[in-house]
Every structure is written in C-alpha cells, then in structure tokens.
Ligand code: SF4
C-alpha cells in the first residue's frame with residue numbers, strides 16, 4: 490500500500506489545517522494539524538479510513554480504476570453537447586487595449602450568404618447525431634449596419650430551422666439596436682465583456698476613435714435581462730483593473746442584475762496569445778491573479794454576490810458536496826468545440842479561429858479537412874502529454890489549454906499548467922469559512 494499518486498495535499502490559506510483531495514477516488518477532507526503531521530510523516534494510524542477514501546492504494550488497483558474512469562470520460566465526452574462557433578467577420582468597432590486579434594491579417598469582408606448555407610450544410614452532416622448549439626463570435630458580431638444585421642438574421646433563421654440554441658460573444662455596444670433581432674432567436678446566452686466601472690472600462694474597451702462604451706453596454710445588459718435573455722458578464726482581469734472588481738460588483742448589485750436568474754459572471758485572465766502584448770507587465774500569472782482575488786474578496790465579501798471564483802475545483806466541492814468527475818482533458822478544442830469563419834475555414838476553437846497556420850481545413854468552397862492535425866487535437870489529454878503523466882494534479886488540471894501550450898512551446902501535446910495546489914489552498918480557505 491502506498492499514498493495515491495493523485496492525492497493533492499497542502500495547507501489551507503490562513504489556517505493551521507490542511508486539505509487532502511483525490512480527484513480519482515472523488516474524496517476530499519480537511520485534516521487537523523495533528524492528523525496532517527501524521528500524513529506528512531507517513532505515520533497514519535487510521536489506515537482503513539485512508540484506504541476507503543482512496544488516499545492509500547495498491548498501485549495496480551489504482552491503475553485499473555484510472556483506466557476505467559478514463560474510458561468513462563471518453564464515453565461521456567462523445568455524448569456531450571458540441572459548441573459550434575461561427576465568425577461572420579473579424580471586423581470590430583472597438584479598439585481594446587489588449588485585443589489578441591489586432592494583428593490578424595484577415596480582410597474586413599462580410600460573410601456571403603452561400604458561406605452561411607455551407608456552414609449549416611456542414612454541421613448538418615458532420616454533427617448530425619450530436620446535441621449542439623451555435624455561438625456567434627467575431628470580431629464583433631453585433632455591428633450596426635443593415636448588411637451585417639441581414640447576415641445575423643440569416644444565421645438565426647438557420648439555427649431556428651434546426652431548433653438550435655444560439656449564443657453571442659459581443660462587446661455589447663449595439664445590444665439595443667439588435668434586441669428585436671435577438672428576440673427571434675433561441676438565445677442560450679449573450680456574453681458581454683465589461684472590464685470595470687465606467688472610468689476603467691472606458692480606458693480599456695473604447696470605440697475606434699476613443700469614445701467610451703460603458704453606459705451603452707450597461708443599458709444593453711439591463712435590456713437583455715428585462716427580456717429574460719441569459720447574460721454572461723465577463724471581466725478580463727489584469728493588474729490595471731483588478732481593483733475595480735468591488736466597484737463593478739456593487740454597480741451590478743445596485744442595478745439589480747445579480748438578482749436576475751438570467752445573470753452570471755466570469756473572470757478571464759488577460760494573457761498573451763499568438764503575439765506579445767505591448768504592455769505585458771500588467772499581466773497576472775494565474776496564481777497571482779487568484780491570490781489578489783482572494784485578498785479582495787476577503788476585504789469585500791459582497792463580491793461573492795456578483796462572482797464566485799472557481800479556485801480550481803474548490804467552488805464545485807463546496808457547492809455540490811462532492812468532487813467533479815476526474816478531468817482527463819480540459820481542452821474542448823476539436824472535440825466538443827469547433828470554430829468556423831466567413832472565409833470557409835475550420836478551426837479548433839475561439840483561441841485559434843482566424844490565426845493563420847491554425848486552420849484545420851475548410852467547409853467552403855469545398856470540404857477539405859487536415860485529418861492528421863485534427864487527430865493531433867483529438868488525442869491531446871493528460872495521457873498524451875508526457876509532462877502530465879506523473880503530475881499529482883493532472884485530474885483537476887486536465888493539461889490546460891492546447892492553444893496556449895502550443896503558442897508557448899510550439900507543441901500541441903505540451904502542458905499548460907494550472908496551479909491547482911495553490912488554487913485549492915485559497916479556495917478551500919475562502920469557502921470553508923464563508
Ligand atoms: S485550445 Fe484553449 S481556448 Fe481552445 S478549446 Fe482548448 S482550452 Fe479552450
């Protein structure tokens with residue numbers, strides 16, 4: 490018998506106690522300091538309890554369980570819903586200070602009707618037996634010109650004909666101009682990015698020409714919620730705006746947004762993808778960002794009404810009273826996520842769409858897929874990434890984002906490490922007392 494290689498064990502933030510979490514056996518416990526010391530000294534006395542929880546294992550038996558859970562994971566993923574992104578153009582009316590698409594060389598073309606038809610024909614054939622929904626992505630999909638509105642209406646009509654939900658990823662500036670069109674769709678979610686309250690948001694997410702966008706976006710968000718359309722408000726966080734989180738939370742609470750069952754939030758880390766950002770000293774490392782968030786939430790607990798950070802699987806454990814299934818792969822690209830653009834190209838996901846060299850084929854003018862590249866994406870998981878093989882946090886991390894890993898190392902099957910141990914220290918610390 491030996492300690493499971495999937496035990497994640499560490500001290501809880503601002504506590505003398507420790508946690509032990511095992512994503513393979515699905516068990517988690519808080520250990521008092523004395524018990525934790527016995528664990529550290531490999532001198533545990535209640536051996537049977539450790540065996541029952543899968544913290545103490547026969548390696549051969551554990552390997553069998555690992556294989557079984559892996560096969561379950563693959564089976565489940567094969568029946569998961571697929572998210573199909575469609576980018577009708579890369580044009581945008583904003584000039585965000587950190588846009589990772591700003592060096593893309595794609596022409597500012599409008600999508601042709603025949604490309605929209607080809608997109609639907611492709612998904613009808615390729616994803617015939619799969620549950621699916623469509624997400625419209627850009628550039629900025631909700632641009633206020635008659636031609637662009639006609640294109641969006643055509644995509645909505647195609648989705649409606651197939652009874653498919655549709656989501657939008659938008660900067661939110663023209664929601665008011667689009668509300669009647671949106672009402673005709675089966676809206677899954679409208680993701681709107683807001684980077685803080687007025688002053689900070691407007692200094693980062695301004696219109697081309699420099700005009701601020703906050704007030705108009707806030708008006709659009711209220712309108713969506715009044716119409717019971719789900720809003721996912723995403724804040725892109727770095728060192729320049731993290732301190733505005735309490736103000737934004739208060740703003741959302743005062744607006745009544747957080748009371749709506751149709752309102753949810755996400756925090757995204759501003760990071761480098763494909764090219765260097767001009768001012769990269771403002772970027773957080775993952776753990777740094779969560780440490781800051783932890784400190785800010787401690788000081789302003791009302792933030793939790795606006796957003797509850799995941800801290801790896803910590804939030805899940807406290808909300809559900811159990812662990813999530815082991816995560817053998819955290820990247821959905823070319824598996825349960827695909828992206829398509831107006832030029833007829835096929836990509837793995839939103840991180841690669843439009844980036845020259847990342848195409849996985851075309852759906853227009855004819856279907857031509859790079860099967861070898863697609864296979865490489867499909868096969869990426871914690872078993873295929875050498876560095877992940879003996880990593881104790883592999884089943885909470887899942888190998889991270891393939892696009893980030895590739896942009897950093899040049900190799901798709903390389904790790905994009907998540908600081909799981911540190912995140913759990915913070916998350917368990919925060920949620921076990923709140
Ligand atoms: S490559 Fe990154 S962004 Fe794309 S699906 Fe995978 S994890 Fe998500």
Ligand code: SF4
Pocket residue numbers: 871874876877878880881882883884886887888889904905906907908
């Ligand atoms: S990506 Fe890094 S942290 Fe994640 S499982 Fe692999 S080696 Fe571990």
